[in-house]
Amino acid sequence: MTTPHSTKISLQNLEKCFTTAQGVVQTALSSVDLEIQTGEFVCLIGPSGCGKTTLINLMAGFEKPSYGSISIDGKPVTGPDREHIMIFQDYGLYPWRTVLGNVLFGLQARGVSAGEARARAMETLELVGLSQASEKHPHELSGGMKQRVAIARALAVEPSILLMDEPFAALDAFSRLHLQDELLRLWQEKGPTIIFVTHDLDEAIALGQRVVLMAPAPGRIQRILEVSLSHPRERTRDDFAMFRRELFNEFRLVHQQALQDAEYSI
Amino acid sequence: MRRFTSLLLSALTFLALLGTWHIAAGLRIYPEYLFPSPLSVAIGILELFRSGDIWQYVLVSMLRFGAGYGAAVILAFPLGLLFGRCLLLWKAFDPLVQVLRPVSPIAWFPLVSLWFGIGNLPAVVIIFLAAFYPILLSTVAAVRNVPSRYLKVAANFGASRGKTIWGVIIPAAFPQITVGFHIAIGSAWVFLVAGEMLGVRSGLGYLIIDSRNNLRTDLVIVGIILIGLSGLVIDRAMGLVERSVKRQWGDA
Numbered sequence: 177m178t179t180p181h182s183t184k185i186s187l188q189n190l191e192k193c194f195t196t197a198q199g200v201v202q203t204a205l206s207s208v209d210l211e212i213q214t215g216e217f218v219c220l221i222g223p224s225g226c227g228k229t230t231l232i233n234l235m236a237g238f239e240k241p242s243y244g245s246i247s248i249d250g251k252p253v254t255g256p257d258r259e260h261i262m263i264f265q266d267y268g269l270y271p272w273r274t275v276l277g278n279v280l281f282g283l284q285a286r287g288v289s290a291g292e293a294r295a296r297a298m299e300t301l302e303l304v305g306l307s308q309a310s311e312k313h314p315h316e317l318s319g320g321m322k323q324r325v326a327i328a329r330a331l332a333v334e335p336s337i338l339l340m341d342e343p344f345a346a347l348d349a350f351s352r353l354h355l356q357d358e359l360l361r362l363w364q365e366k367g368p369t370i371i372f373v374t375h376d377l378d379e380a381i382a383l384g385q386r387v388v389l390m391a392p393a394p395g396r397i398q399r400i401l402e403v404s405l406s407h408p409r410e411r412t413r414d415d416f417a418m419f420r421r422e423l424f425n426e427f428r429l430v431h432q433q434a435l436q437d438a439e440y441s442i
Numbered sequence: 443m444r445r446f447t448s449l450l451l452s453a454l455t456f457l458a459l460l461g462t463w464h465i466a467a468g469l470r471i472y473p474e475y476l477f478p479s480p481l482s483v484a485i486g487i488l489e490l491f492r493s494g495d496i497w498q499y500v501l502v503s504m505l506r507f508g509a510g511y512g513a514a515v516i517l518a519f520p521l522g523l524l525f526g527r528c529l530l531l532w533k534a535f536d537p538l539v540q541v542l543r544p545v546s547p548i549a550w551f552p553l554v555s556l557w558f559g560i561g562n563l564p565a566v567v568i569i570f571l572a573a574f575y576p577i578l579l580s581t582v583a584a585v586r587n588v589p590s591r592y593l594k595v596a597a598n599f600g601a602s603r604g605k606t607i608w609g610v611i612i613p614a615a616f617p618q619i620t621v622g623f624h625i626a627i628g629s630a631w632v633f634l635v636a637g638e639m640l641g642v643r644s645g646l647g648y649l650i651i652d653s654r655n656n657l658r659t660d661l662v663i664v665g666i667i668l669i670g671l672s673g674l675v676i677d678r679a680m681g682l683v684e685r686s687v688k689r690q691w692g693d694a
Binding site (some may be wrong): 261271284 | 589595597599601613614616672690691
C-alpha cells in the first residue's frame, strides 16, 4: 500500500528553454513547482504550447531542465529510467515483434531469464485481457489493443511511475472510455504513480486525483484542482459536472488570455 | 482469370517479337552470321545445353556476382550503420561518397585491371563497386529514418547498446535496407558483363566476347538471353525476400 504524503516527484522552480532553428530562445516552461505523492494519479491538462509534453519528457529524463531541479525519490533525474516508463500516444510498439515479443522487450533488456520473462509477460497480457492475441503482430490490432499492449509492456517491468503522454487521444470515444476504466483498475491493482497528459477535460476529471491546468507563453501551472471524488467516477453525476464546470471556466480563462497575448504581440 | 489473361498477353507479345525477328532475319539485309534467326539461336541454346557448358557459364557468373555483391554487403552495411548513427562521421564522409558515387564502375577499368591483374578478381571488384554505393546510401538513410520513439522506448527500458543496435535499430531499418539491397542487385548485375570482359575465360560476359570473336552471333544472343534470365531470377528471389520481410513487419 502507498504511504500517505511521501513525495515521489518533486519539481522546483523548473524552467526549460529551446533554441529554435532561427536562433531564437523560447521558454517552453517557466518556474514550475509541483510535488507529486507516491501512488498519486495526476493529470496535466492545457492548450497546445503550454509545455505539458515538455514537462512529462523532463520527468521521463528524455530532456534536461534549463534551470531548477527535478527529483524522483529524492534523487535528481539524470536520464531515462527503467523504473519510470513512458507511454506514447502512437504506442511506440515494435512492428516486427509479436504482442508477446513487445511485452518481453523490457524484461529482456533487464536481463530477466527467458522462462521467467515469458511467464511474467503472459501474466501481464492476461491482466490487460490480451493473452489470446499474444502471437499477433501490432498491425493486426486495433488502436485500443495496441495501447493495451504498450501498457502491458510497461507494467511487466513493474515501474514505480507511469508517464502517459496523451495515450488515448488517437482512439475512438468508446475505446477511450473503456481504456480509462481499465487504467483505473490497473492503477488500483498495481499502485504506480501516474502522470497523465491529456487535452480532454472529461478524461482529466474522470481519472485524476489532482488536475494540473497549465497555461501557455511561457508554459506554466495556472491552477491545481483537487478532484475529491472516489473512483470509479460516474460521469453523468452532478458533482462530476461541477468539477467539469470549474475546470472548463478556468480553461476558458487561459484560452482568452492566450488569445489576448497573441494579439498584443502582433 | 486475370492472371491467365496477363500470361496470354505476354506470350502473344513474345511470339510477335519472335515472328518479327524471324521475318527480319529472312529478309537477308545482313548475312546469317551477322544477324542470326531465332531458330539458329535456339539451336545455339541446345548446343550449350548438350555440351553442358551452359551451367558452367551461368554458375561462374553467379559465383563472381555473389562474391562481389557479398563483399559489398559485408563492407557497406556495417559502414552504413555506423554513418547512420554517427552524424558527425557521416558529415565528414558524405562529400567523398557523393563525388565517387556517380562514377561508373567502368571508369575504374584501367586501374582495376592494373591493380588486380587477370582472373576472377577484376570482375568481382567491378561488381563490388557497382553494389557498394546503393547499399551504403540506403543503409545510412534507413538507419537515420528509424523513428526516434523506438529509440526512446529502448532507452526507457534500459536496453544496452548492443540490444539497441541488434534488437531495435537493425530490425526497424530492415524493410528499407532490403529495398536498397534489391536495387543494388539490379545495378550490380548490369555490370557483370563489363566485369567479365576483363581478362577472364569463363562466365556469361566471356561467352559474349568469345562468341563475337568467333563471329558466332547466335551465341552472342544466347548470352544476352541468359544474362537477362539469370538477372530476372535473382531479382525475383530478392523481391520475395523483400516482400516476406514487409509482411512480417506489417508494412505490406
